[in-house]
Amino acid sequence: MSKTNSGNFFEDYSVGQVIDHAVPRTVSGGERALYHMLYPARHALHSSDAFAQGCGLANSPMDDLIAFHIVFGKSVPDISLNAVANLGYAECRWITPVREGDTIRSTSEVIGLKQNSNGRSGVVYVRTKGTNQRGETVMQFVRWVMVRKGDLDAPAPETVIPELAKVVDVADLTIPEGLNFENYDFTLAGEQHCLADYKVGEIIDHVDGVTIEEAEHMMATRLWQNTAKVHFDVTSRPDGKRLMYGGHVISMARALTFNGLANAQMMVAINGGAHANPCFAGDTVRAWSEVLDVAETDAPGVGAIRLRLVATKGGEVGTLKGDDGKYLPHVLLDLDYWALMPV
Amino acid sequence: MSKTNSGNFFEDYSVGQVIDHAVPRTVSGGERALYHMLYPARHALHSSDAFAQGCGLANSPMDDLIAFHIVFGKSVPDISLNAVANLGYAECRWITPVREGDTIRSTSEVIGLKQNSNGRSGVVYVRTKGTNQRGETVMQFVRWVMVRKGDLDAPAPETVIPELAKVVDVADLTIPEGLNFENYDFTLAGEQHCLADYKVGEIIDHVDGVTIEEAEHMMATRLWQNTAKVHFDVTSRPDGKRLMYGGHVISMARALTFNGLANAQMMVAINGGAHANPCFAGDTVRAWSEVLDVAETDAPGVGAIRLRLVATKGGEVGTLKGDDGKYLPHVLLDLDYWALMPV
């Protein structure tokens, strides 16, 4: 029997199954510095202890997407090694910020299954949860992936499609304990616009572009111990290209939003998202945002802004889908999330 | 009104204006490790706590250029986003070493203005100062940049050209508190030459060369939250090249000086400097130094050496300018600085 992990196939999953993912990870100032090296991340709350303390926190938490990438990366060997496609995200919520010294692990529960009509693959829905060394939930999200069958003769499971919220309710957002934007320093944050300055429907062009190299996306993906072959091995695709980890595009685009959304300090939820087209080294990634909603929270001075974040490799700002309802070829990512912003 | 930063234009500056730059940054062992990954930095005082303790310090301070890059990088969105050229440096002095856990911020004061005769741009002189979370000055420097006018009809300001020292006086160098080279370990430092072994006029070929990749200079530049488009976006120049951040060349060249100047442990001042020619990925950077002066300091066993550091992409060692007084095409950097060395 082979000792290597060939991954799970569609027929290996059952609704209710809980999978403990391997290789917990302790993070330090190293991961924090690397995040700043890999992405043009400048949101002040994630850059400066002093700024974070001015917002009522003990120190600067790690970038929210560091938690996402680690929790996601751990799930890859068990969930998406034989995935044909990563189809969607929902109900992603950050609960406890990650700080230096924390050890993160990750667990997934299968919450839905649907075999495709061709009998060769199926959709697996999992709720993946990250916890720290104190057993606190760091974050959780639902994703669904299309997974190949290993044994085409395996019987189709009963179809279970979970009911998922289209948008995380504002009341369900977790505001980090102590967060207070009443004495927020807009100058050090980099922009003067507060929540009241953003109107629903407003579109923001984030202007800057970043051309990505193979070394960068591979190092970023490896950093989170994400081992999917297609990101690293030129022999794994017929075209000899290394597919960029979708999370690299998310982090790049989110960092680019600083220019226009410098005060959208913390991501607290992802309502949904799609990797519209693949991204490859040599592409120049740009971003634009659309304001989808604004809301109050119970924390002093803290509002919530719901944003559509679109990453592109060119094309006109604001264009997303063609007449056929499909994403235009220049669109890389369409992400719907909630962030916290001074009111 | 656009929410993104379009940067300041020449007519937006006035002498005496003080600009607080955004996004303070907390540094850790991560930034320190990354510096060693990006540059062949081997000066022992910045590499080893034990060595630094043997020199009277509490522990090993961050490389001096880490402070420079962070303080400089923060000033880019306010000072040089619309710059045509970075014209020069003067009166750069390091005051308080940066240590793990420090949070650095940056402020600039406009100290000079001169509109160009073409009426389309002008020169802006700023004194930029970095401070830590205790309000101590980390370092400061003057730089002047040529900035485009946004409104060509804006009236020319009164011309003010600041008087700047050609060389920082030895008496004005700040020696880190406690520094003592009386029990200096030349073996662990890597070379046996002390200050007395260097003669004014002596030229040192640092021998080694490093070929630079796009991924490397972009990651280095991003690490310091320097956001100038030309470093990252292949569409921002007509030739499709990404211009290397001049500071990357400074750090690379300074690191290469280890071979011949291993005991020039700390940079304490930059007297002046010019980025003679642009550097691009694929160039192989080399360095040579000329001893310009030597001096004593009040600290036990600690002398100061004034060096010209020249980075090249080839060419003969010692050659700098042509008959026309212009830098030869292979010269990348001409930097004049003071470093501390055992007497």
Add this chain to the structure above:
Amino acid sequence: MSKTNSGNFFEDYSVGQVIDHAVPRTVSGGERALYHMLYPARHALHSSDAFAQGCGLANSPMDDLIAFHIVFGKSVPDISLNAVANLGYAECRWITPVREGDTIRSTSEVIGLKQNSNGRSGVVYVRTKGTNQRGETVMQFVRWVMVRKGDLDAPAPETVIPELAKVVDVADLTIPEGLNFENYDFTLAGEQHCLADYKVGEIIDHVDGVTIEEAEHMMATRLWQNTAKVHFDVTSRPDGKRLMYGGHVISMARALTFNGLANAQMMVAINGGAHANPCFAGDTVRAWSEVLDVAETDAPGVGAIRLRLVATKGGEVGTLKGDDGKYLPHVLLDLDYWALMPV
């Protein structure tokens, strides 16, 4: 007299000579994070404090190869700057794990010399030892290199060839104090196979491949302050290629073994090794292992597994040498080592 280091030539060495290598290095969480960025390293003991504590350790030690690279890198300017080839390793043993905050230095003793019959070069055998700031031995190894003569007229030294163990005896392996695998968590470690599941002669294909970029191997090599020109300077070889540091291949291959050897948690000895063929950017590195031996140790639940680790750039798994006894062209590395594994 030139102030730069031209390295030692064959005639500069004498048996019994002890060389203290320069530039001690303090490591932090930064080096640890970088290791995870550069290699797909996932062995849980080196990834998680919580997992390491479950194995009886105070916290997660640095990857064993971090210690190797630092100790080796420091020796390069004194031992292998003029080396024609790195011929072999023996008697490599890890003694004290490296932890954040440790300062590592390195010393070599010349234990053998043999001038080549052509009179132009000779083989130098050194035992290199790394120590931490408390004077404890971190690790030590013997390596032998072929070094050019600087002065062809220098007399040949008396030939001394040290007697070296073909294999480090199990009784000589140092088990980190407190290590206990009795409550080992196989799920978090990533695989269920314990020592009893591995049979001598068994061959494991580690399946995954990683295509390597210039930026990656140069940054990795620089991180360990290894300054050999051939890794960094495209002008240093006639073919304009940068030769990859052999240690980069070792780390890449060892990390790839996770898939099939996830429980071979710590390297405790290298019995021997050869860099069979050079590796260059663009190569896709793969790995396979052969089980050479299994043994018990005195530590509770801790066994030792002796493995042949072969890194390739393709070719058939299990193929190593041709009929002529020479390594096949696709073989990059042939390493014989001991690792610790739950029994």
